[in-house]
Amino acid sequence: AQSVTQPDIHITVSEGASLELRCNYSYGATPYLFWYVQSPGQGLQLLLKYFSGDTLVQGIKGFEAEFKRSQSSFNLRKPSVHWSDAAEYFCAVADFSDTDKLIFGTGTRLQVFP
Amino acid sequence: NAGVTQTPKFQVLKTGQSMTLQCAQDMNHNSMYWYRQDPGMGLRLIYYSASEGTTDKGEVPNGYNVSRLNKREFSLRLESAAPSQTSVYFCAIVQGVGMNTEAFFGQGTRLTVV
Numbered sequence: 522a523q524s525v526t527q528p529d530i531h532i533t534v535s536e537g538a539s540l541e542l543r544c545n546y547s548y549g550a551t552p553y554l555f556w557y558v559q560s561p562g563q564g565l566q567l568l569l570k571y572f573s574g575d576t577l578v579q580g581i582k583g584f585e586a587e588f589k590r591s592q593s594s595f596n597l598r599k600p601s602v603h604w605s606d607a608a609e610y611f612c613a614v615a616d617f618s619d620t621d622k623l624i625f626g627t628g629t630r631l632q633v634f635p
Numbered sequence: 636n637a638g639v640t641q642t643p644k645f646q647v648l649k650t651g652q653s654m655t656l657q658c659a660q661d662m663n664h665n666s667m668y669w670y671r672q673d674p675g676m677g678l679r680l681i682y683y684s685a686s687e688g689t690t691d692k693g694e695v696p697n698g699y700n701v702s703r704l705n706k707r708e709f710s711l712r713l714e715s716a717a718p719s720q721t722s723v724y725f726c727a728i729v730q731g732v733g734m735n736t737e738a739f740f741g742q743g744t745r746l747t748v749v
Contacts, residue, residue: 530675553736564725565678565740572736611677615729615736622693623668623729623738627677 523548523614527626534602535634542597542629544586544612553615554595555623556586560608568610571595582606607633638662641726641741648716648748656711656744658726666729667709668693669701671722672743678725684709716748 524547534540546552553572557565569580576588586597595612612626642657658667665686670678670693680693684703698720700712713720726741 527677555738564742567737570737613738615738622680622683623727624680624694625670625678627675 523552523622523624525612525614525624525626527610527612527629529629530627531630531632533632533634536604537601540597540599540602540606540631542610542612542631544595544597544626545593546595546612546614547593548614552595554586554588555613555615556580556584556595556597557611557613557625558582558608559611559628565611568597602631602633604633604635607631638730639726639728639739639741641724641744643744644742646744646746648713648746650717650748652716653712653714654716654746655713656724656726656746658709658711658741659707660709660728660739661707662728662730662739663706664728664730665706667703668727668729668738669699669709669711670725670727671695671720672725673722681711681724716746718748720746721748722746 526545555570556568559565568584569578571578571588578586584599609628609630611628615623640659668683669681672678679695682701684690687706690701702710724744727738
């Protein structure tokens with residue numbers, strides 16, 4: 522069965538610093554991978570997604586993620602964090618060709634210090 | 636979020652009471668999902684429906700029932716609410732094919748069982 526692991530529950534960075542949020546997945550075939558962001562009290566917003574092709578994916582708000590099949594990872598990065606990036610981030614994997622499920626990781630809460 | 640409407644937004648129940656969470660989409664798509672979100676647990680899939688008239692259990696189905704009477708609506712019912720069901724509930728749909736695939740979420744229902 523598919524699964525997603527986000528090893529970091531909570532990350533704190535200074536504004537302007539670089540950011541990397543980790544995501545590891547377990548899936549037999551080529552996965553469909555997503556990153557979502559959730560601001561406090563809000564719903565989920567899609568940052569970016571990967572299905573195939575170029576392994577470096579650009580998203581909204583200056584985020585990017587790199588798919589590494591050898592490491593079963595899909596880490597989210599941003600070169601310079603802004604205070605407004607403070608939120609919870611979720612990685613997700615899907616298999617729309619079979620069970621049609623979208624499975625989420627447990628999330629990483631990002632705190633940004635001025 | 637556009638296309639997915641959840642009601643109610645907030646609800647307080649007493650232990651043992653029943654209620655139905657409603658979800659409606661106007662995007663004419665097949666797959667619909669119900670998730671619950673709890674601190675440190677991420678989003679866990681309760682039930683999903685790959686198409687009208689079909690439903691399947693997700694990761695945490697106990698204590699819930701669902702109904703997909705038509706393509707547009709997917710409801711989640713708590714027959715006898717328990718404090719452990721205090722959570723934020725999200726309905727989601729999946730739109731598109733291949734690279735255009737994306738999940739859209741409702742704004743959530745914050746349920747408290749006392």
